[in-house]
Amino acid sequence: MGFKNYILVCGGTGCESSRSDQIYHSLIDEAQAQGVADQVQVIKTGCFGFCEQGPIVKILPEDSFYVQVKPEDARELIAEHVIKGREVTRLLYNKAPRKAYEEVEDIKFYQKQLRIVLRNCGSIDPENIDEYIAADGYKALEKVLFEMTPDDVINELKTAGLRGRGGAGFPTWMKWNFTKQAEGDEKYVVCNADEGDPGAYMDRSTLEGDPHSVLEAMTICGHTIGAHHGYIYIRAEYPLAIHRLEVAMKQAREYGLLGKDILGSGFDYDIEIRLGAGAFVCGEETALLQSIEGHRGMPQPRPPFPAVKGLWGKPTVINNVETWANVAQIINKGGAWFASIGTADSHGTKVFALTGKICNSGLVEVPMGTTLREIVYDIGGGIAHGKRFKAVQTGGPSGGVITEENLDTPIDFGGLQKIGSMMGSGGMIVMDEDDCIVDVAKFYLNFTVDESCGKCAPCRIGGKSLCNILEKITQGKGEPGDIDQIQQIAHAMRVGSLCALGQTAPNPVLSSLRYFPKEYEAHIQDKKCPSGKCKKLISYEINPSKCIGCTACSRKCPVGAISGEVKKPHKINGNVCIKCGVCKETCKFGAIEIH
């Protein structure tokens, strides 16, 4: 007899950190204990994307979407849902059971999404190769090995118009074609899984949820360009992704989908994992190749490009995880199908890690051309805690801010560049009115300064100098010439840096200057921080007309800066106050104000 219920438990890093692994085991144990083990199959899947509401458990065939589940809920889910057929309302996302026979409508978070890269995330067990095969897995490899010529594959990618998802957007077919045409019998295929933008986790989730999609694509590439070895360069701080990759590679080898004479085609190919130590600069392709070779990860001048002289001096294709995850679908469904999705400039979809001050943070995949407004408001559910939208940072520390006026810009490679940001790898950090734009720019700059390899002077010295100026401004010591100096240094970094890390490091500062010049002026001229974030520029004061003298704040103040008699307005001693903001959080009457 078949299973009557299927329970899908999210096994992504986000949900696992909220004990989804325990939920998985508890469900199996409970099903056993309550005598229905033969009726339910519990499956651990990849990321559902709706990380805000994790851990997520989905029960089929009812399509019940349970959120924020705890291991203790397993007993009730089995007893009520599986055995009695009653949905556990309190755990449902919309808190209301679905009426029978009603069409299942996707919840709003998913309505505008289109999942190509994440097609299998949240639906198959990533540690079971059979499930990947069932979901049309390795079908594209079949086609490539037995039905297509290498040129056919490149043409299909050309028709598809797939562009690199790592950030730069270089046409994938061209990379493959250059490498294919390059002379030499030894060539390599590399997967760049060194995801490093703050807040970005698209690649991690793809590898955790559907590792075979990357293995299959790399094998296809190997056959196309004439390579027999592939490397996945992944940071060691992604242990779950590494584990899933290792399991996937082992299973693929057992099936002979990696190794000698794949499927009897005579083609030999295998893949190795190389762990990175988490240096941001190693996401830059030439630095990454250095690191694989065992050298210090430092960028090299280009040309020669890796397609000509890459790993160990041999022609090498290097693509990002998300790029790889598109390849098998393009071969299966055709380049024309892929090209029909998105905009004229950019085809297909893009995965974003939506984080920051947003209601529904999570992993979203949308067709190119979707507007930021749709992502922030329709999918993201708007700004958290009823605050006002301020800006979105895309492209991480190499990108820029996008403001209200540009929210309706369709997202594609060209569109984002036009408004002074960039696609980047897909980090999308939402800011609200409480975020100080100078502070944010300083944060990103500090990040790139930390991560600079130090090889070239413009990046090493320029970054540090920019940082110092911003620090000065947020300390209230800004001077009139500062903005000019920022522009000059930024220009020098852009022109003179060896790699994209240095060239793009000034972007967050420049774009925030472009859109929020008044906020910089307020810091420099008026010595004020409009969002009340820069501690040196603000003071906490108690509004005597609102204070009822409840003493709550004075009891919470960690440094005893607040004094006053009971039932009489209190006062903050500015000399003692450390501006931690605890009093403001504590006050129920809104009496504490920032000046």
Add this chain to the structure above:
Amino acid sequence: MAKLSLSDLREIRVREERNLKKRDIHGRSVHVVVAMGTSGINAGAKLTLNALADEVEKKGLENVIITQTGSAAPNPEPVVEVYTPNEGLVVYGSVDKDTAVRIVDEHLAGGKVLEDKRIELKEGE
């Protein structure tokens, strides 16, 4: 595990696709709901449910969703509700194992309502 040939791989795909499809509920238009309240289970609804599930699997009907409900059902139990786009909602009473098999064969696969087992709902049920 032996290394796969092309036909081995295709065989696995066909076999596993069947399993994976069971989890894909999109576009399934036929709903079968078994009333599994305490009285329903007492009347044998569990056996009915199993028989329905087995027969649907045996017949390879891919557009059917079988679910349960815990709410009170009209008599005589076990009660099974069937919703198809063509016949709409039909409620059956006293559905034992054999009737369950008939429902799948005649109604779900054949499009013919089992008039002898049909019960009419009173107002509010």
